[in-house]
Amino acid sequence: MQLWVQALFTGLTVGVVYGVIGVGYVVIHRITGMVNFAQGDLAMIGAFGAVVAAGVLPVPLAVLIGGLVGAVAALLLHRLVVHPLRDHGLLVQTIATLGAAIGLRSLAQLIFGTEPYAFAPFTEGEPLRILGGSLQLQAIWLVAITAALYIVLYLFFDRTMTGKALSACAVNRYAAGVVGISVTSMAMVAFAISGAISGIAAAAQVPIAFATVGSGLALGLKGFIAAILGGFDRLGLTLVGGVLIGFVEAWSAAAISTSYQDVIVLSLLLVLLVARPSGLTRMKVSERV
16 A cells, blocks of 8 residues: 555656646647657756756746746747748658757756756655655645646636737637737747746756756656647646656556566557547648748
8 A cells, every 4th residue: 555655646746747748748739730859858958957056046946947948948949940940841840859859968968967966855854654655845846836837827828918829829820820920929939838837847856856868858758648648739638647647657666667667658658649649640741830
């Protein structure tokens, strides 16, 4: 019983981060039609931005700086990689983000090396003991931050003019352009939002899971699976999908071995691609961002 409760807590802690990164995929895909395969590495860059900021700022502010770094990195990705390829179609732009991901990873390794980095949690103290399981205080903060990000996103899309313009682009980019909405500007906003939320989530996880150069690949892959669970369209379902992936990962590690948890998650991806490929087939390779 204790083992399974602990797996539940662990799955929730990592799953909310996967969910937020999945939401980052969805925000970009809904507005532009493409898939940003550098999403996990934007989160990783944000986490390292928070690590640097934590040396001179309070930890909560450092996490916000991580979001800012993620947003700036995402904007640069759009302006330097995605936008210049707008005449070559979405498939080329999507593939280009793979190259950008490798570049971001190499740059981070050049600056920070391969060792893990961490900083202090928001709240010092002993973990909570619940039903034999241990729940770290930072995990509670992480879940709260995730909930806050989702609420802010919902209100942004529902209540603001920019959010409604983004929603209009998500419904029909051509029609949105006809009525005067700049689709390119909205794409930049989508990239900035995606980088910011991913950077904040990854930064808030650093006191628990550390920041490493290789973390971007794992975060990006599992966030991608979460986005598939959400059909690359629904933010709430994507967030739930990330939590489910976290549970599968934690419970497989508890029941079998940590050596097989990634294999099981990748097997889940294959099953999803066969059973529910709609999240991928929404792309239209003839459109431009």
